[in-house]
Amino acid sequence: MSENTPQNVEQLSVNTIRTLAIDAVQAANSGHPGAPLGAAPMAYVVWQKFLRFNPQHPEWPARDRFVLSAGHASMLIYSLLHLTGYPEMTLDDLKNFRQWGYHTPGHPEFFHTKGLDATTGPLGQGAAMTVGMAMAEQFLAAKYNREGFPIFDNYTYSILGDGDLQEGINHESAALAGHLKLGKLIWLHDDNSVQLDTATLKAESEDTAARFRAYGWEVLRVQDGNNLAEIGAAVQQAQENKDQPTLIQVKTVIGFGSPRAGTSKAHGEPLGEEGVAETKKALGWEYPPFTVPDEVRQHMDAAQRGQGFEDAWNKLMDEYRASFPELGKEVDAVLAREVPANLAEILPSYEVGGKAMATRNASGEVINALAKVLPTLMGGSADLSGSTKTTIKDGGEFLPGSYQGRNVYFGVREFGMAAAGNGLSLYGGVRPLVGTFAVFADYLKPAFRLSAIQMQPVTYVLTHDSIGLGEDGPTHQPVDQLAMLRSVPGAHVIRPADANETAAAWAMALEYDKGPTALILSRQDLPILPRNHAGVKKGAYVVKDTDSTSGEGAQVILIASGSEVSLALDSADALAREGVNARVVSMPCMEVFRAQDQAYRDSVLTPGTKRVAIEALAKMPWYEWVGSGGAIIGMDTFGASAPAKVLFEKFGFSVENVVKTVKGIL
């Protein structure tokens, strides 16, 4: 290692990545040394020879994207961030891997650490998000690039482990990417034939290359995962094929160089002091822990070339703005995720007493109104666009090789769709919406959670929101789904009571940029209530108060959401006839109401007044609002197959039962 020839510095760089990784895992006494040891060469080649990024400006929008789907190999990317010169990633961070307050959490956390393009760890999802990123790039390129102005033009890379490929979502996202011919998407498979429990041969026998070819991918093979030239040639070839995404299978040895090399023992435990020493010996490494040799630092520092990339792009953008002033403004606005100031005027309004309307239909109208002012609002549904009303009319179809369309056919791939939604959002510039039946939120839950962890404003349009969908029966009727979604930190779940609340809900979704919003919409028609966007935007508000002429305050507060608000209103009328004064509160969004000040909350839910909550879903979320002495009318069981009207009656969502319940607690 004394002669500083180019070959040597490359090998030395690879080994620096490796030794930083095992030193950090050892210092934490926790983590995964195996994958960084095996995958360091391919990561090095991608970052050093191909990846366009600027460490001084991690958010530079034209950068290539890189997602370490095998997130447990996090030290691989932390080492790279440090070595290429991201200022935030200090040697101290590496030394404090997995400790409180450092930039080196156990798995890569977007927002927590600069230079990451996504949060990864839950297997399969990292690569699945890169499909969304590649879609975003193609969509924005098709929309905004002009002859001589390739302002959106980047590659998207991911490194996947064997586990990523076993997950179901890999089928959905790889099939989608192959179908869409996302030629600038490149996946590198860290093909080490070892997983946590065992050698992969005990758990799988698939011919992965054949599977990917069946999806329409090009598949390349690198026989020696330590051969930098071979890896480089494969990436080069992948870049040149613009008509197909490429999977590069790189044969590696897990825990390369360590005494546990090639075994599952190398996967997820520190090597031990002795193991680290032996590994370093095998790698010909003679430095103290956490050493970055000077020549490696010099060789890998990307500050200068990164700034060069960005300067060139900034110049291109300036020329673009000069040549296409309107478009230039639009691109700047979409990259800044701007929301029109006059949103309230744009949103459709519905007259009280007008024709009853399903909130999914109202949502469809709102989407189409918004699409006119939000040029990058796009997305689609998991083969239910006719039912979820997510289609942007005249928005065109997003199809293989024809990427300017705003309507994506995601296929029956809920999870892949939602992960693509995360990728579309993470890329920047795009406002993704994804849709399915509320009950099938189950299928995409892991991606919804990642929307929240990554604070991505993906809008989930979830329709057919209760037993109110009727005949399709229990498998299709959400009961437990709202408790599931509402318990995810940082997510907003909005269940509007009518068409006007639906418009307000959409405005809230656009204005909330710290996480996903799930819009929970009815299949069935609902009566139109007075427009009260201000009330909706506080999460809950008084729809109807007791008769002021009576001089009495409310004896009971009926709290409801969605389709049950009109039931609450009818019930309040019935109660009034029996001399009981009931206030009706619509609570479309608990998370937002919870964030209001005590005074507002008390003004809606008067302390001391008994409460009955009504929602045709699991009761769990409502105990917070009814408190002791109240009651909840909800679902304790799954639903059934019958017309909606019959079901509401049978399961107790009737004026009669509400009146009875109120009387029971007064």
Place this chain on the structure above:
Amino acid sequence: MSENTPQNVEQLSVNTIRTLAIDAVQAANSGHPGAPLGAAPMAYVVWQKFLRFNPQHPEWPARDRFVLSAGHASMLIYSLLHLTGYPEMTLDDLKNFRQWGYHTPGHPEFFHTKGLDATTGPLGQGAAMTVGMAMAEQFLAAKYNREGFPIFDNYTYSILGDGDLQEGINHESAALAGHLKLGKLIWLHDDNSVQLDTATLKAESEDTAARFRAYGWEVLRVQDGNNLAEIGAAVQQAQENKDQPTLIQVKTVIGFGSPRAGTSKAHGEPLGEEGVAETKKALGWEYPPFTVPDEVRQHMDAAQRGQGFEDAWNKLMDEYRASFPELGKEVDAVLAREVPANLAEILPSYEVGGKAMATRNASGEVINALAKVLPTLMGGSADLSGSTKTTIKDGGEFLPGSYQGRNVYFGVREFGMAAAGNGLSLYGGVRPLVGTFAVFADYLKPAFRLSAIQMQPVTYVLTHDSIGLGEDGPTHQPVDQLAMLRSVPGAHVIRPADANETAAAWAMALEYDKGPTALILSRQDLPILPRNHAGVKKGAYVVKDTDSTSGEGAQVILIASGSEVSLALDSADALAREGVNARVVSMPCMEVFRAQDQAYRDSVLTPGTKRVAIEALAKMPWYEWVGSGGAIIGMDTFGASAPAKVLFEKFGFSVENVVKTVKGIL
């Protein structure tokens, strides 16, 4: 149609299936006519020529299994149940398709309708459950069959739509089945190239045959989905290949015979009176609605051959019991899902003050104790068996061609694993356990829901149950998962506080046969509490009461689960030192506690006494128990990456914070 030749009666039978289906959909004015019209011939061939079942005894354990994975085509199977002579499925049921109180819900509901082998509708899962059924058959056959006594020996069939194949779970389950060489598993793909939104070509371009070959399946093709002989030959060929599962791609026309044939309009809407009339004309059908021609009824009635199948098997079983009395008893016991009466003696016991122990480790010991007395307790983990402690030592490995092992390598396929768990359970005789990290319950939620809907006692071993897992960070730390699982009707979620509660929890799981049980287990060691199985089995109990010598009742009740029970105990001690009398309640299972009588519930949670709940997870489920004026110490955000001890401190799970919180509400 006048000459009653065999050919004619066959065609007439197929058309009877079709016309019953469209008549029922039309009567309901709701449902899916397209798939039954297209897939009737293949369903007819399987049921009429191959399927071994007994309509008088739908639960006959040696029957072939048939799962309509494309559950929206439910009228296909209801027609078959009626025509083959299941007494429960009357013409009146068909006429009242999708109505309250009939056996014909919108999607097939196991338990609700006799003759179904599974609940289907959520796409992908029906076929995925058949993988578990085929595994169960092979496991029981390997274990109990003897030379000349093939007591477990059946085929498992499924019909899949294009949507089933797009779902991610299809990758997991097909890869698993191919890997395991489940040669008696036969899937028929209703290959009509149309899905709800569109022709499939807008959403996919995969070569499905190549994909399945990559998994190790045999793939056959039937070019004309109306050719009964061609279908029959393919099924025959599939049966003969015992070394590979077989996918038969049957080219069909969705909505065959109808004016909407071959379009997505045929998928999910009634055809209309006129459409029905035109379809019948095209099919040469001249009868009034809901007619079953006599010759069809005679031809398809399976009562006699069904009884013949069962009689032969009963005879075989009698001889088996005579030849192998011990084994015979064991087979009868496992098929009756018996639990040993002396369970309490079998379960390990742990001494108070003994070595602290992670509940996952205790669970591992319990599993191994139970495995000795429950010969068909089997299952595994999604590539985390070392972490979830689900391995049955000396239980052997369940591997391709070697099916007597009790430890399955499910691979990183949480959803496929849980669906296989449902199939293993639905088959009968097997007690499946499946395991992963609690946070990855997200990935298998749709199957957990189906465990509950189908009332299947699958045991989910979910470990690493809070921020207490430490360094792996937010993506791996459950926060929202317990609210998700606890909101599923009929499921039991048990979070034991120590090794003794873990043993009791396992007993509860075995004794509960109306749904799944999720055991929520710690990664970290927990102190041992006094053994109190009776208390645990009531869902919640008093662990420690206030000092009786003080003569005062409790001023506050600390309610906790899992690792937070010992924190509550320490906090009670600290409160006592400050003169505050606190009762400590362990609440491992809310669902079971909720089912206790009021008197018991009041004896644990004294009405009027203020309460503080402590659980290092989302607060939502706890509002029910603390009521007004109480407090919850839980997680409002995602966790972080750091050692567990640091995280508990930082997020408020400390004696100091509990004491402060209690003082704040008193």
